[in-house]
Amino acid sequence: MKLYVAEVGDVDEAVIRDLEARIGERFAGWDVSRLGERLEVAGTWDEGRRQFASTELLRRVVAALPADGSKIVGVTECDLFIPMLSFLFGQAQVGGPAALVSLARLRPEFYGLAAAPDVVRERARKECFHELGHAFGLVHCEDRECVMSLSTTLAQVDEKGDEYCEGCGGKAEVRGFAKGRSEERE
Amino acid sequence: MKRQWRILVVDDEEVMCESLAAWLREDGFAVDTAPSGAAAVALARANDYAIYFIDLKMPGGMDGIEAMMTIRELRPEAAVVIITAYATVDTAITAMKEGAQEYIVKPCNPAEISLLVNRIIKVKNLERENTLLRQKLAGQYRFQDILTKNGRMQQVLELVREIAPLRSTVLVRGESGTGKELVARAIHNCSDRAGKAFVAVSCAALAETLLETELFGHEKGAFTGANGQVRGKFELADGGTLFLDEIGDISPKLQRDLLRVLQERAFFRVGGTEEVRVDVRVIAATHVDLERAVAEGHFREDLFYRLNVIEVKLPPLRERKEDIPLLAHHFLEQLSLEVGKRAAEISEGAVGLLMEHDWPGNVRELENAVERALVTSRGQVLSETDFQFLRASIERRQGAGAPDSMTLEELEKRAIAATLKRTVGNIKEAAASLGIDRSTLYDKIKRYGIAR
Numbered sequence A: 001m002k003l004y005v006a007e008v009g010d011v012d013e014a015v016i017r018d019l020e021a022r023i024g025e026r027f028a029g030w031d032v033s034r035l036g037e038r039l040e041v042a043g044t045w046d047e048g049r050r051q052f053a054s055t056e057l058l059r060r061v062v063a064a065l066p067a068d069g070s071k072i073v074g075v076t077e078c079d080l081f082i083p084m085l086s087f088l089f090g091q092a093q094v095g096g097p098a099a100l101v102s103l104a105r106l107r108p109e110f111y112g113l114a115a116a117p118d119v120v121r122e123r124a125r126k127e128c129f130h131e132l133g134h135a136f137g138l139v140h141c142e143d144r145e146c147v148m149s150l151s152t153t154l155a156q157v158d159e160k161g162d163e164y165c166e167g168c169g170g171k172a173e174v175r176g177f178a179k180g181r182s183e184e185r186e
Numbered sequence B: 001m002k003r004q005w006r007i008l009v010v011d012d013e014e015v016m017c018e019s020l021a022a023w024l025r026e027d028g029f030a031v032d033t034a035p036s037g038a039a040a041v042a043l044a045r046a047n048d049y050a051i052y053f054i055d056l057k058m059p060g061g062m063d064g065i066e067a068m069m070t071i072r073e074l075r076p077e078a079a080v081v082i083i084t085a086y087a088t089v090d091t092a093i094t095a096m097k098e099g100a101q102e103y104i105v106k107p108c109n110p111a112e113i114s115l116l117v118n119r120i121i122k123v124k125n126l127e128r129e130n131t132l133l134r135q136k137l138a139g140q141y142r143f144q145d146i147l148t149k150n151g152r153m154q155q156v157l158e159l160v161r162e163i164a165p166l167r168s169t170v171l172v173r174g175e176s177g178t179g180k181e182l183v184a185r186a187i188h189n190c191s192d193r194a195g196k197a198f199v200a201v202s203c204a205a206l207a208e209t210l211l212e213t214e215l216f217g218h219e220k221g222a223f224t225g226a227n228g229q230v231r232g233k234f235e236l237a238d239g240g241t242l243f244l245d246e247i248g249d250i251s252p253k254l255q256r257d258l259l260r261v262l263q264e265r266a267f268f269r270v271g272g273t274e275e276v277r278v279d280v281r282v283i284a285a286t287h288v289d290l291e292r293a294v295a296e297g298h299f300r301e302d303l304f305y306r307l308n309v310i311e312v313k314l315p316p317l318r319e320r321k322e323d324i325p326l327l328a329h330h331f332l333e334q335l336s337l338e339v340g341k342r343a344a345e346i347s348e349g350a351v352g353l354l355m356e357h358d359w360p361g362n363v364r365e366l367e368n369a370v371e372r373a374l375v376t377s378r379g380q381v382l383s384e385t386d387f388q389f390l391r392a393s394i395e396r397r398q399g400a401g402a403p404d405s406m407t408l409e410e411l412e413k414r415a416i417a418a419t420l421k422r423t424v425g426n427i428k429e430a431a432a433s434l435g436i437d438r439s440t441l442y443d444k445i446k447r448y449g450i451a452r
Helices: A013-026 A054-064 A117-135 A154-159 A166-174 A181-185 B014-025 B037-046 B064-074 B089-097 B110-138 B151-163 B180-189 B208-216 B252-264 B290-295 B301-307 B321-339 B348-356 B362-376 B384-400 B408-422 B427-434 B438-448
Strands: A002-008 A031-034 A051-053 A071-076 A080-082 A085-088 A090-092 A098-102 B006-010 B030-034 B051-055 B079-084 B102-105 B170-173 B198-202 B241-245 B266-268 B275-277 B281-286 B310-313
Touching: A002 A013, A002 A054, A013 A031, A013 A071, A013 A117, A051 A054, A054 A071, A054 A080, A054 A090, A054 A098, A054 B014, A071 A117, A080 A090, A080 B014, A085 B014, A085 B110, A090 A117, A090 B014, A098 A117, A117 A154, A166 B348, B006 B014, B006 B037, B014 B030, B030 B037, B037 B051, B037 B064, B051 B064, B051 B110, B064 B079, B064 B089, B079 B089, B079 B110, B089 B102, B102 B110, B110 B321, B151 B180, B151 B310, B170 B180, B180 B198, B180 B241, B180 B281, B198 B208, B208 B252, B252 B266, B252 B301, B290 B301, B321 B348, B321 B362, B348 B362, B348 B384, B362 B384, B384 B408, B408 B427, B408 B438, B427 B438
Parallel strands: A002 A031, A002 A071, A051 A080, A071 A098, B006 B030, B006 B051, B051 B079, B079 B102, B170 B281, B170 B310, B198 B241, B241 B281
Antiparallel strands: A080 A085, A090 A098, B266 B275
């Protein structure tokens, strides 16, 4: 089973390499590969919102999934929106083939703070596992420590862990993609 | 297994509909979309949505407010959230006046919409809890409360619906725990007797003389300790329904008395000389084979025919296994309230285990199993481990379920496989349990090619 990581526009190489390694560790049994081509973001910029259209970018990620792949996660530096919401950390199709994660609002620089590469990598990991969890059929979890808990603020991203709780991990294991917190402790 | 609330998003812009729907699906909601007010109304007629997100400005025929007003008429209990990009005080006031629960301006912060949805769902959950508790308190059950996806059970409910308005005596048959009283209550509640009493008597629970007094009452001085006149269940059920459970267990004398009441609609209180006339619909229930009891002379044939005017036969749970997940979730929701302990769902593994079990005690046993798992569980999700107590009986049945033609060798193979499964492949434990030494067990595993 093959899982692709796609660059959507220009993306920080250090972050994407870290994600590839961490996805490989967490999603045991999956062959994690970088998509050969970088996906274009041109045409998704909305001048009024001064952001990129998430739904269109996710469509491009879905379309880029190679025939030998089962899942694909796109990573972008673009700040994403959907018409109803002012921003998104990421988007995925529940039980679908693709997920998309934006690094824009995970960076302290976005809020006028000093850069912190380690913090960004950790946040990216959480959001990546979260969105991939959706792609594997998981929905939001009420356990605030679980990586599948909903984060609508950066503080919530920082507060939650980067692991699946016992319940989500159990489902994840049934679906054959990752292990839950309790399993890893054993 | 979590209860899934349904949401409808109504907007003429496809990308708006689809992106909001996708975002809400990540929260576990089942979300549909509609491109116009008219399409939304058509969907509202056919489906029960908890929340409607409706865009105020939609071209053609029906705008957001009009769509909302029609939907509010169809589904007064649903919550409507009006969405607009043109925030004006006037439209907000109009929307709220016409019954919108909330009004939001797009684009909004994800936290804002998440809070809004959570607030509405919290109220929905409370309303549902309230309904469940009220039903429980009043002991009122309607057909909608009998949960089933099973074809045979649906035929039974169809029959029950047809016979509810009649006056005829009904005999409900089925194994213990299949819901005979629930069906009797549903018949009563759907008849024109619903406003009157539903009185239930378990005939097996009382000795003959006590049951006689219980059913027919007694006069003052009828026996030692009878200090005053007491009305029996037949009188208490006057105008309503009397449910006689375990009718197969009553004595020959009571069979005769009961036959007389059914024929003449009149009886005498114990120790009484004055005839008491009543208008009671009798619904009897039994788990015993009454035809056989008649053939063996234990049950009066004439009473059997009097009772068996309409027969309702309930299938055992093992013959309607597709209902197990539905019922387990229903009990979890109901028992969470009663036990005062929250568990949101039942894991897929646990549901698999529940499907494997044969449920000799039927729906009642399933309810008890969910309660036991809920009380002893530590997490938010009832897992396979929480239902481990069912494992022993499943394995016993699998081990004992040998067909007539099975060889001793095959029986031995099955017993070893079942024991290894129970001990999760622990050879030492399995050998001790089977009463053989480890090397013998290894030999047999190898010989039979049993996977550990």
